Amino acid sequence: MAQTRSRDVPISAMGLLFSSPLGVAAGVDRNGEKLAALDLAGFGHIELGTIAIGETLTIGLRPQGLRIGVNFGSLRPGMDEAVITDYSAALRQVYGSSDYLCANLTSPRHGRDGNSDGVDALICRLRDVRDLCASETGRRAPLLIKVDGGSPGDPLPKAILEARRQTLDGLVLVCESAPRIAAIKRHVGTMTLISVGGVRTARQARERIDAGAALVQAHKAFVDGKLRSVSGNGRMFDDRRIRAKRVPRGKPEDGDALSPFAPRTGSDPSSVLDGVLESAAFQEVGSRPAMTTSTLSTITCPSCGHRATEMMPVDACQTSYECKGCGIVLRPKPGRDCIFCSYGDVACPPVQARRAASAEAGTCCGACGG
Ligand SMILES: Cc1cc2nc3c(=O)[nH]c(=O)nc-3n(C[C@H](O)[C@H](O)[C@H](O)COP(=O)(O)O)c2cc1C
Numbered sequence: 001m002a003q004t005r006s007r008d009v010p011i012s013a014m015g016l017l018f019s020s021p022l023g024v025a026a027g028v029d030r031n032g033e034k035l036a037a038l039d040l041a042g043f044g045h046i047e048l049g050t051i052a053i054g055e056t057l058t059i060g061l062r063p064q065g066l067r068i069g070v071n072f073g074s075l076r077p078g079m080d081e082a083v084i085t086d087y088s089a090a091l092r093q094v095y096g097s098s099d100y101l102c103a104n105l106t107s108p109r110h111g112r113d114g115n116s117d118g119v120d121a122l123i124c125r126l127r128d129v130r131d132l133c134a135s136e137t138g139r140r141a142p143l144l145i146k147v148d149g150g151s152p153g154d155p156l157p158k159a160i161l162e163a164r165r166q167t168l169d170g171l172v173l174v175c176e177s178a179p180r181i182a183a184i185k186r187h188v189g190t191m192t193l194i195s196v197g198g199v200r201t202a203r204q205a206r207e208r209i210d211a212g213a214a215l216v217q218a219h220k221a222f223v224d225g226k227l228r229s230v231s232g233n234g235r236m237f238d239d240r241r242i243r244a245k246r247v248p249r250g251k252p253e254d255g256d257a258l259s260p261f262a263p264r265t266g267s268d269p270s271s272v273l274d275g276v277l278e279s280a281a282f283q284e285v286g287s288r289p290a291m292t293t294s295t296l297s298t299i300t301c302p303s304c305g306h307r308a309t310e311m312m313p314v315d316a317c318q319t320s321y322e323c324k325g326c327g328i329v330l331r332p333k334p335g336r337d338c339i340f341c342s343y344g345d346v347a348c349p350p351v352q353a354r355r356a357a358s359a360e361a362g363t364c365c366g367a368c369g370g
Helices: 035-041 081-097 119-137 158-165 178-188 202-211 240-245 270-282 339-343 349-358
Strands: 011-013 016-018 022-024 045-052 067-073 100-104 143-148 170-174 192-196 215-218 296-300 307-311
Touching (some): 045 081, 045 100, 067 081, 081 119, 100 119, 119 158, 143 192, 158 178, 170 178, 178 202, 192 202, 202 215
Parallel strands (some): 022 215, 045 067, 067 100, 100 143, 143 170, 170 192, 192 215
Antiparallel strands (some): 296 307
16 A cells, blocks of 8 residues: 655654665665765755774764665675674764664675574674663664665564564665565564665655655665765756656656656656656755755763763754763753753754744753753
């Protein structure tokens, strides 16, 4: 049964809101250099990475409308204790930059997949490290694994069974078979599925959603040229191949009920992917003002004066903070529920968003109750 969903209605998954079900898979923008362009194109999320320990992300100002997942792994082969330690350290390293975390288990180059010996120990450890980071920061980032879903009839990969046992938040599922996606969804129940692999048309995106995926990612759509002209400076430019494919509105193409270039305002999710492609190919999106949010704030301890610059959560208020100078645990000032809005030089992202919208300064975000 096809779901209908307006592009303007955010999708709720893993406790986060996504402006669109369509995101960009890992490998397209490994370090976060193209965030503004991808946001302006209309994507709901980008999965950065794969990042290994010591490799850096270059996220500075982050667009408001784009969720950021960070896919992480290890440069070592196999799945021994050293590799598990690498993954754990990488998780810690990217925690503050991620709306969600994704441990990559699709790495044939390193001899790792969802059935590797030790994958259950890895998932168990990562769950513990994530829980520790959550208690340290006051923000719980969803933890997923990226895993190959296999083919219909195959036994489920060990990693999926363990992810369910450890109550991870979801799977980035590499799988092109809608029946297989549906079968895995039945097994994992409330865990979120992000479907990736072979998504090039609106019909394919819709099939994945109908099979139980909450979100869909594209990668080869870029490689094939549809979106390869995404540039790092926040602008997008026409692509000849897209232009050549342009068809009159309403004319079906690739078996889709909707034209790839139908208006984006419809409520059918099949318009989402093509709407984004249309946006990338035909809109001079650089003319739209980029909405950027600062995610760094320098906290000054009211007790000892120690200053520390911290990464802020993008969608929630942080309600406690331990001073790195004197160790005192700061709580929000009266009337504020957020330590950044109380002691930081930059207000929290929800407040920034509200200020940008209302041009009202000095108030706390709605979520803070200030
Ligand atoms: C050139 C290239 C680089 C990729 N790099 C990564 C990566 O670093 N980490 C990862 O998890 N997946 C990576 N992938 C896999 C993609 O994220 C995606 O899972 C895969 O390409 C299937 O989606 P598609 O059919 O839309 O291309 C890469 C794929 C390609 C083609």
